[in-house]
Amino acid sequence: MELDPLLLSRLQFVWVIGWHILLPAFTVGLASYIAVLEGMHFFTGQEIYFRISGFWIRIFSVAFGMGVVSGIVMPFHFGTNWSRYSDATANVLSPLFAYEGLTAFFLEAAFLGVLLFGRNLVPRWAHFVAALMVAFGTLLSSFWILSANSWMQTPVGYELINGRFYPKDWFAIVFNPSFPYRLGHTVVGFYVTTAFVVVGVAAWLVRRGRSVAEGSRMLSMTFWLLTFLVPLQILLGDEHGLNTLEHQPTKLAAIEAHWDTGRRVPLVLFAIPDELNEANRYTVEVPLLGSVILTHDPNGEIRGLKEWPRDQRPPVAIPFFAFRIMVGIGLLMLAMVAASWWLRWKGGLFDTAWYLQACQWVAPLGFVAVLAGWTTTEVGRQPWTVYGLLRTADSVSPSLTGSDVLISLVGYMIAYLVIFPAGLTIMARFVRKGVEVAESEPEEIESGRPGGPVRALPGSAQRHGKAG
């Protein structure tokens, strides 16, 4: 069998970015949560926020470290495996990537140190500012990378000369048509994902009778947040869908498995899309609802996949199912939030065993939804890297052989299968220790980052008058 460097490069990209995206999905939300907790502690002076913040900062440090090392891999992939894509798009996209590094990565690196072990070294307000800066850095990073991704989905503001893109209007490039929707939908998705992790961990702490006060506070805070964010996310998703219908009709047709153009189309709830025969099997559908949801008009027209030649259509089954997994999880989350209102009203949010158990089960589902949503949008963009303009097949590095990429893919698989379970184990260990052990924790540190800045910096205790 001939090994295909294109297919293997795509698999490799899926592998490295699929693992990587889990970390920003967690750290973007967690950085903001920590900033909120630090702010609550700073302004109210309540110690409980301080303890909760310390607990999550420890978990954050591991997740962020893994995000950094798995993130360094990404820009190099543009060169190693996608050199023709790099050559064609660099004039337009590279400043967006570079601005991510310049505005976000250095900001995060500089203030992370203060956040992790600067609590006794700098004044309280400065520690709060450090938390804000790290959170701001993660949002700036999301801004630039999603701008670049969105331009690949909805390219504008360029001029195409000899197969290479040249910038004409930077504002149009950065704020391309799908960017505001994608940014909103992704960042809120990251927040919701993190919030359900917080909820799951808090439910576990409360059920085990460990750190009950802190766990209850986390549950209460987070469900208030989710009360707004989950409905907002569904609204943003709907708007994003309208945007996709307008700018990426093939992706939308694949998501909905619509083969024929028509008005008053049904909503396909379930089907097995059959790409060979251009039809669906075992279809379960609701009449009219397709047009209503997708165009907000019962007579709205949806273009079917048959309007495009086969070599310009994305795969159908993958975005179709991935989209349904994402939406299903969203609805389940909405049900969890609705139940939280009921329980809160009844006064049973913190001691209803089945509900706390359910919170634990739902905790990892945000990550599944993020991966499913990402799969929907990226597979839906195929067969293009730049929608309608640059084919994925024309993006791969021409010098690579199948065996080259197989070797690298196996290398990344082994590395990530060691690193990610190890990181997860360490984070789980922090959770199991509970919130209270925060103070005594440095005693267990044998090495690595200095346990505390006061000890790391001789003389600082005297300077700041905050010994020990």
Added chain:
Amino acid sequence: MEPLVLDFVPVWTLILGIGVCFYVILDGFDLGVGILFGFQPDTASRNLVMNSIAPIWDGNETWLVLGGLALLAAFPLAFAIIIPAVYFPILVMLLALIFRGVSFEFRYRDAEHKTFWDHGFSWGSTVATFAQGMVLGAFIQGFQVDGRHFAGSSWDFITPFSIVTGIALVFGYGLLGAGWLVLKTEGELQARARRHGRWCFLGVFAAIVVVSVWTPLMNTGIASRWFSWPNMLLLAPVPVLTALLGWLEWRSLNNNSEVAPFAAAIGLFLISYLGIAISLWPMIVPHVYTLWDAASAPSTQAFLAVGTLFLLPVILMYTGWSYWVFRGKVKADIGYH
């Protein structure tokens, strides 16, 4: 209709040059500390050695991302040819950096597997350095190019020359790391760092001689650049300064100076870097494309230069501040209390 008369290529050459320079020196010394970590005889020394770089290593590594992205942004043709040509050394470097990077956190959070993460740290540092050295060697030798693509095989990077530059860089980063440890430690550990530094210096010195002789022999263009008249006279300060810095390095490793070993090692790196730049100028894909051939669109360079020229000084201020916070000797009681 092109109102843009400003040529940003020199600006970007300078920014990229400075970025790579910062990376090589900053991550160079902390990768070097990682290399020497493996030669520490006991846990207490290993803890101290790691603590000396723990608060600053991730900032240092960010320069690698910046260097890669600056090459992509300013000279995309070079990026699209060079990076696939060094597919495997880049792969090996990234995998090694992953293991080394997580070892900082995992080593003391995961006590059962501490030995594993210790090895991950020292071998990760060594292998990443060797891979970077091979990238450098392959770069100096040049690549087989067809139009806008690398046309060779992914295995072309393995040559006797690139293996020598790989080993050379391990000694080079080791020397920087030893200089850093002399600066940051005391007593027995410092004496050991001086000893390691002397071994590394011998390796570096041999490497400088070998590479300086080999490079012009490999390429007549480079030979004529250095040995034609009057270049020979104009460039004479480079070898003279190299010899002077070498003497200073050796002397300071053998006496009591605490700052000089690190400073002279940085000097040796800068002068070697300058030597390579003189040999290759003005090519960015050696022997094929100049900096101007490979440059991105003027509008791209301008758009990014505006922000970069503002942000880089700010970044240098952050970086300087974080080094200031962790100044002074690493004490035995800092990490485990």
